[in-house]
Each structure stands twice: as C-alpha cells, then as structure tokens.
Amino acid sequence: MIQIDGLTKRYGERTVLDQVSFTAPPGEVTAFLGANGAGKTTTMRILLGLVSATSGTATINGTRYADLPAPRRIVGALIENEGSHRGRSGRDHLRVIARAAQLPDQRVDEVLDAVELTEFAGDRTGGYSLGMRQRLGIAAAILGDPEVIVLDEPANGLDPLGIRWLRSLLSGMAAEGRTVLLSSHLLSEVEQLADRIVIIDHGRLLRDTTAEALSGTQAGDVAIRTPDPAALAKALELKGIRTTSGPESLVAHATTPAAVGDIAAATGCALHGLAAAAPDLEETFLSLTAEMN
C-alpha cells in the first residue's frame, strides 16, 4: 500500500508538486499518468526517499521509505536516471546490490532469468541496448522479491514483445496481492493493465479513479443504425447533439447510448443498432490535461 498525502515540492519559487494525494492499494496496478514534467518522477523520488518533500508525506505500508528496515525486501523500484556502470557486467551490477541488501547471489541468477538476461549477464552493461538496460533495471527492482513495486516509465526502450512481457509480469504481481505503481506519459501503454488511474498535470492531481470509471463517465461517439438517419439526426441536433450521417447510419458525438436511445424513442425513430464507440482513454486523458492548460 502506497499513500501519498498532501505532497508539495517547491524549488524556490517554482512549485513542482502542489498538494498531491492518492493511494495505490495492494493487489492492483495503479497507473500514474501525466505529461513529461507533470511531477510524476518527483513524486516517485520523494516516495523513495531520494528527494525531500517541502510538505506532505509519502509512505509505504505507513512507513517512510528511509525508515524501512530492509527496503529492498519491501519495495522494488526503477526510476529515471537510474543506471549501471558501463564497465561492470549486468550480473555484477546486481551482485553489488544484493550484497548491500544482504540477499543471496542465487537470487541474482533468478532475476536475471526472470528478465531473460541470463545469456548476457557476463557482458559489460555499456554494450547493452536500451531495452536490455531497462530489463536490468527491472531485475534490480524485483531482486528483493518486494511486495510493493514502483516503476517510472518502465516501458521506455522496450520493444512490443518486451512490453507484453512487462505487462504479464506486472499483472501477475498484482494478482499475487502486491502493490504496483507505474508511471507513464502514454495512457495507451497502461490502458490494458491499470486497475486504477491517477492523473497529474503541472504538479496537481486531476483524477484519482478506477480505469472503468474513467472510461464510463466520459461522453463519446455513439454509432447508430437506423432506417431514417435524417429524421433522427434532426431530433438529435435539436437537443444539441452533433451528428455525422452516412447511409442508414449515423454517428452522434459527445453523448451516451442512453441519451440517444431516449431521444429516438421520443421521436418514434426505429433503432437497428446502438453502440458506444470504444471509449478512448487517450482522448480523455488529453482532454483532461488540456483543460488544465
């Protein structure tokens, strides 16, 4: 369980985070969304004790990161600008961490296997591709078999196959009851994975909700099949709903199937089909962040 409560960070006059509060519960994947520079990384850095907050708190199971007795066994994290020494092998990079965290070297081999890097474990990380480095970072994050996972833009540098692998890894971890918080600037990356969605923009919280609620409340396109599109279009326009018509079909914009159905019944138009176009979370996300600007 991750709790962010009234988190504020100021650098001089500049406010990077302004009273941000949200919770990432165990057993769920919480997506932390926002444009680049929205304050996602700063929030995560404060959560991990790397950056101090001006005010507010960020805790893991009720404890500040810095006060966790064996943090690697409780929290696994991957954060922007984290890296490995170019001249050190991937395995040695993990052994260094395991040594300090008092984890057995055998665990290093296990996570190398889990991220499919065993074959390259002895190579210097300077020769790794972006995707391999990202996998190494994820290996470090899961090294201590943590119950809380915090990943900052984990899909960066991963190819489509890698992203699929990451998705199954994370949803598996959530299914095991772990807390998963991952940030992204692309909603499409986390759409299929996230149970909860937290959106911030310019350091302020915009939404803290479930993925279902976010798509359900949003008006969108409704595709209509009707023998008399002209009449229905007219009725809809009268109620202020924009439409685009085609032969025997009609698309009503920025509305819900319920609203269209009610109007059709009232006008006496026959309906042969009514479907909400798949809600586009990306559009929702962009329109939410656009409202702020």
Place this chain on the structure above:
Amino acid sequence: MRALLSSELLKIRTTRTARALLLAAALLAGAATAGGVLSADARNLDLGTATGVRTVMHGAGTGSMLVLVLGIIGMAGEFRAGTIVDTLLTTPRRGRVMLAKLLVYAGAGLVFGLVAAAASLTVAIPLVQSKGASVDVTSSAVWLTLIGTISWSAIYGAVGVAIGALIRNQAAAIVGALAWIFLVEQLVIGLFEDIGRWLPANAAAALGRAPEKGLLGMAAGAAVLLAYAAGFALTATRLTMRRDVT
C-alpha cells in the same frame, strides 16, 4: 555495516578503474623515485644522507594523487552512472553509505600506498647502489618516509570520497582537485610560505616527509591533513544527507 563495506569492495573489484589506477600509481611511484635518484647529481644531492634518502623515497607518495582520483570516482562516479539511486534505495540511511565509502576508500588508499612503497623500494635499492650509496631499510629516513607516504595515500582515499560527494560532477571534481593541488597550493606556498604550509596538499607532502623547505614537520603535517580530512568528510556527509538526488 559489514554488508555495506562488502558491497563497496565489490564495486571496486568489478570494474577496471581501480586496477588501472593501481598499476599507474605503482609506475608513477617508481618513476618519481627513479627521477629522484637520477637527478641527484644535478642537484648536488648526496644519496648517502638522510635528506637524500628522503628525497628518493618520498617519490612513493606521488601515487596518492591517483588514490584521490579513485576516491572521487568512487563517489561522484555513482552520480555519473546513476548507480547512486540503487545504492540509496538499498541503504536510504545516507550517513552509513558515506561512512562505508570513506572507510573502504581509505583502505584502498592503504593498499595503493603499500604497493607504491614496494615499487619505490624496488626501484631505489638497485639504482642508489649503482650510484655508490645504499638504501638502508632499517634507517628511519626510509621507513618513516614510507609510513608517511602510505598514510598520505590512505587519507587521500577518504578525502577523494568527500570531494566526490561535495562536487558530484566527476570531471569537475577531478580537474578541480588536481588544479588545487598542483596550481593553487604550489602558488600559495611559493608566495606566502607561512600560509601555504597549512594547506591540505602541502600538509600531505609534509606527512610524506618531502624534503622541501617551508613545509610543516611530519607529525604536524599528519595532524593538519587529518583535520582537513575530517572536516571534508563531515561536511560531505552532512550535505549528502540533505541533498536531493535527482
């Protein structure tokens, strides 16, 4: 703490940096010692006297510069590579991280100092003999000088870590530290001996029993250098505990 020390040692052992610097330090110490012997005639230096022996054996301290660089890389290098994040995620109590690094790099400095001393002796013994004098390992001019250069090296390891924590840009820290030692302190002691002798690198040279005039005595040099090292280490630790890691 033991786990932390072991992790820091593993960091040193798993890159080529330390090995390359150790080799360079041994070569540098040997070359400085050889230079001392070979230029003795030109400087009217009698290799048979204590001053002559000190001049030659003091060359063993030259490698300390590289220990300083090693310490800086050990600390500032973590910011450069981004491994500092992993280090602090594993051990969020930054004071402990600093203490472990200071101890490990002082230990590395000790090893560098011993290797440099061995290299200097290996070069000095036959070369001095070829000049008709001899290096008597049991004379205080030899062993006291070598104890001085080895301690110098150990202290510089810790000072390097402190500098790397104060100046987190690795290149700036290395260039700044070397410029300070070779330009600023040399200039100050040349112009104002009474001030210059109290500066850290000149105190270090005194600890290494450098025969130059104007320097403090060995014990005073040791005390002054240790005071600087403690001051740097404390300031660096306090700053590291407070600073944001971005």
